[in-house]
Amino acid sequence: MNKVRVLLIDDDEDDYVITRDVFSRITMADKYELTWADTFEKGINAVLKHQYDIYLVDYRLGKYTGVDLVNEAVLSGVKEPIIILTGKGDYKIDEEAMNVGAADYLVKDKIDPDTLDRSLRYALKQSDALKALKESENKFKIIFDKAKDPILISDYTGKIHDINKAGLEFFGYHIKEMMLLNDRALFFTQDDRENFIQELETKGAVSDFECQMVSSKGEVYFCSLSSFLQIDPSNMVEIYHTIIHNLTHRKHQETKFIHESKFSISEHIAKGFAEEIRNPLSTINLVLYDLSTDEALAYNESLQQNLEIIKGNVDEINQLTKNFIASTENKPISAQKVNINQLIEEALAEVSDLVIGHRINLEKHLLPTEVYLSLDKKQVKKAIVNLLKNAVEGMQSYPKVLSVSAINDSGYYSIFIEDNGVGVKPATEHQIFEPFFTTKKDAEGLGLTEAERTILAHKGSITFKPQEVGSLFVISLPIN
Known part of the structure; x- marks a missing residue:
């Protein structure tokens, strides 16, 4: 068994002799090895060099005190336990010693073999526990810092x-x-x-x-x-x-996958729908032509007017079909470096007559620094214009407020378009980007569909966020 190396730091030799005698009477005294240092300087030198397992330090050490030694040892990172010894019981000294980091406090004339042995064992166990805790803290700190x-x-x-x-x-x-x-x-x-x-x-x-x-x-x-x-x-x-x-990147990828899947289905349906509707439309157009050129019916004004009405509606259905197909098709992107703030200003200028005509209060908060994105200027501007028009048309009562703002959002330039209009009912929120869905009179319901298609083609995202009053659309475009 390794002996516990104990250093007594005391400038009184008589105290050393008395302490040595107490050690000799400890049960299993051979487990301790006592050494004596008779000055503060010798003692602190041994402490700072970690030469012993535990230290007994007299409170009075010439012009210094044992508390001075403990304080210097603690500040220097010494982990070995230090026990303060004094000639009389003094609560203030006890409190002072424990506050600076002493392991224990003993009164010399009350020290007996059992008390000394118990204090040494407790101090050593406490020191081992503190060392283990410190090692655990250091390991946690490494994991914490390197995570x-x-x-x-x-x-x-x-x-x-x-x-x-x-x-x-x-x-x-x-x-x-x-x-x-x-x-x-x-x-x-x-x-x-x-x-x-x-x-x-x-x-x-x-x-x-x-x-x-x-x-x-x-x-x-x-x-x-x-x-x-x-x-x-x-x-x-x-x-x-x-x-x-x-989860930002994963969220964008999930959103992108969902929308791309939806558009793939929409494109398939659109093409099938177009094929199915073109045949009867062609037949109707042929019949209309025959009727309008029939000499026997040429002077029937009432019939000719009705034929014109039918033809106009057929043309409208045909154009609506073309718009539907266009809204679901992947359009080639002609990317260029574009100042996004300038692009937003141009889109606002395009709807300025609507904003002024509807007496709308425009609030604009764009980023003060210029940001350049790689995108198809024409397509993205049209998407922003569609959202702005959608916001304008959604406001019915005054005061009407349209807010356009932007932030640098985790590698994405996000544009917020918010209005205080009628909003969208919760039951229909999931339909707002679907073709032909609209809550407005005389609207095709393809503007948001086309806008979403454009933003997704630019590796971005467009989301709707319901508000207590009105609606909020967020366009996010990748900066890099």
Whole structure:
């Protein structure tokens, strides 16, 4: 069995002799090996070099005190336990010693073999436990710092206790800025934050809680949160450990796949529908031609007027069929580098007469910096114009407000077009991008379908978000 190396740091030789005698009377005294240092300087030198397993330090050491030695040792990262010895019981000295990091406090004239042995064993076990805890903390810290996913440590009030490097990069904050924030600033909507906290407080843990989070630059991310609740023993408060998974790319891919599948089906139906309707339309046109050129009927004005009405409706059906097919076809993209802010301004200029004519209050909040995207200018502008017209036509009562804004959204340039019109009924929300669906009089119901087709062809997405009043459409186009 290895002996426990003990160093007594005491400038009084008589105290050393007395302490050595106490050691000799400890049961199994041979497990300890006692050494003596008679000055503060010798003692602190041995402590800083980690030469012994445990230290007994007299409170009085010339112009220094044992507390001075403990304080210097702790500041230098010394992990071996230090026990303070004093000539008389003093609660203030006891409290001072324990506050700076001493393992124990013993009064010399009350030390007996059992008391000394017990104090040494306790201090060594406590030191081993602290070392194991520190190693565990260091391992956690390494995992915490090196994790690729953001990890946030916060509490119920929203106070942020810590965040790893990946989290700082994800949200775009410096650590000092982050520690001054409330975690509410990281959630895109406060409803998400409240629902997350409620579920966590109720269950103690949350897995795959989906929400939107926002960076320092206003970038919005689709995220999945996995979190568990723990009591911090030092502060006795509940702490949330939250791992943040960025699902933005996956969400865009899922949306893209759903819409591409839908368009593939629509295109197939459109072509089949066109083939089925063209034959009877051709037959009707032939009959109309025969009737309109029949000499016996040439002077029947009433009949000729009715024939013109039928022909006009046939032409309208034929044009509607062509528009339907066009809205489901993949159009070739002629991509070029385009200033997206300028493009939005041009689209607004195209509907300016409508905005002015309907006495609409236009609110515009575009990004102050110029952003250039690779896109087909003509097609994308038409898609934005379609959405703007849709917003204008959806407003019926005053005051009418049209809001157009933009953000840099996790690698996507997102355009928000919002109105305070009649909105869309929840039961029909899923139909708004479908061909021929419309809630407006004398509208084909193909504008939104074509707009969606165009944005998806540019590897972007277009989404509808119902509001308490009116509607919000979001166009997201990839920046790179």
